[in-house]
Amino acid sequence: MNFYTTILGSGAAIPTVARHCSAQVVNVNGFRILLDCGENTQTQLRVYHQKMQGIAHICITHLHGDHFFGLPGLLSSMHLCGRTQPVTVYAPAGIRQSMDLLMEVSGSHIGFELNYCELDFSEGMQLLFESNLCRVYAFPLLHSVPTYGYLIEEIPRGANPPRRYAYCSDTTYTETILPFVEGVNLLCMESTFDKAFTSVAQEKLHCTTEMAATLAAKAGAKHLLLTHISARYKEPEKLLAEAQEFFPQVSIAADGERYEVQY
Ligand SMILES: [Zn+2]
Numbered sequence: 547m548n549f550y551t552t553i554l555g556s557g558a559a560i561p562t563v564a565r566h567c568s569a570q571v572v573n574v575n576g577f578r579i580l581l582d583c584g585e586n587t588q589t590q591l592r593v594y595h596q597k598m599q600g601i602a603h604i605c606i607t608h609l610h611g612d613h614f615f616g617l618p619g620l621l622s623s624m625h626l627c628g629r630t631q632p633v634t635v636y637a638p639a640g641i642r643q644s645m646d647l648l649m650e651v652s653g654s655h656i657g658f659e660l661n662y663c664e665l666d667f668s669e670g671m672q673l674l675f676e677s678n679l680c681r682v683y684a685f686p687l688l689h690s691v692p693t694y695g696y697l698i699e700e701i702p703r704g705a706n707p708p709r710r711y712a713y714c715s716d717t718t719y720t721e722t723i724l725p726f727v728e729g730v731n732l733l734c735m736e737s738t739f740d741k742a743f744t745s746v747a748q749e750k751l752h753c754t755t756e757m758a759a760t761l762a763a764k765a766g767a768k769h770l771l772l773t774h775i776s777a778r779y780k781e782p783e784k785l786l787a788e789a790q791e792f793f794p795q796v797s798i799a800a801d802g803e804r805y806e807v808q809y
């Protein structure tokens with residue numbers, strides 16, 4: 547069974563030519579889920595051959611612009627291209643109000659069924675939905691606004707243990723995440739800064755390479771994928787080396803690359 551994520555944007559708050567704002571498409575045997583929808587996501591979907599009309603579930607981690615400013619444009623294009631199938635957006639409380647206002651002042655119209663599932667909880671993990679291929683859960687992170695990580699668990703065929711993929715962006719170091727991501731096959735963590743910026747990361751409630759790698763090690767993750775890379779890092783090798791001091795099985799996400807969720 548295929549289970550992988552395609553990174554559309556691996557950058558932090560300011561997009562660059564090499565790294566767009568946060569977005570990725572998780573594919574569980576053809577069932578696709580969009581995680582975050584930063585500016586320009588709809589173009590990145592086209593560049594990397596991800597058909598937008600095949601996406602019915604969009605999970606937004608939080609309402610900072612680099613994670614959802616692409617949403618109104620994507621939904622408008624879905625409408626203009628004749629979409630008839632429903633879309634559900636999962637996001638922290640406030641998404642409906644912000645999107646409704648934007649649609650109203652711009653005179654935009656969405657002709658398909660658009661549902662919002664607003665997340666408003668601070669403890670535990672909640673099941674958002676399940677298909678015959680996977681289950682998707684949300685759990686709280688620790689950032690400057692309400693933020694949720696997402697866990698996608700395949701429904702295995704046969705006796706195999708289910709593979710699990712977790713996406714945690716944006717967050718600072720907090721061990722409250724550990725029970726939600728324990729033993730995941732692939733852990734995608736934000737790593738906005740290198741070790742030298744530890745105090746900045748703590749102040750802005752982001753992670754360094756060391757923090758992300760330490761969380762991966764403590765969670766017993768099989769593999770770590772670092773994303774949300776600050777525009778200041780032109781060469782990611784330094785970040786990779788720093789993370790590997792604490793957790794050896796690590797990759798730095800790159801736009802357009804596909805990362806398998808392996809056993
Ligand atoms: Zn961000």
Ligand SMILES: [Zn+2]
Pocket residue numbers: 608610689716
């Ligand atoms: Zn943020």
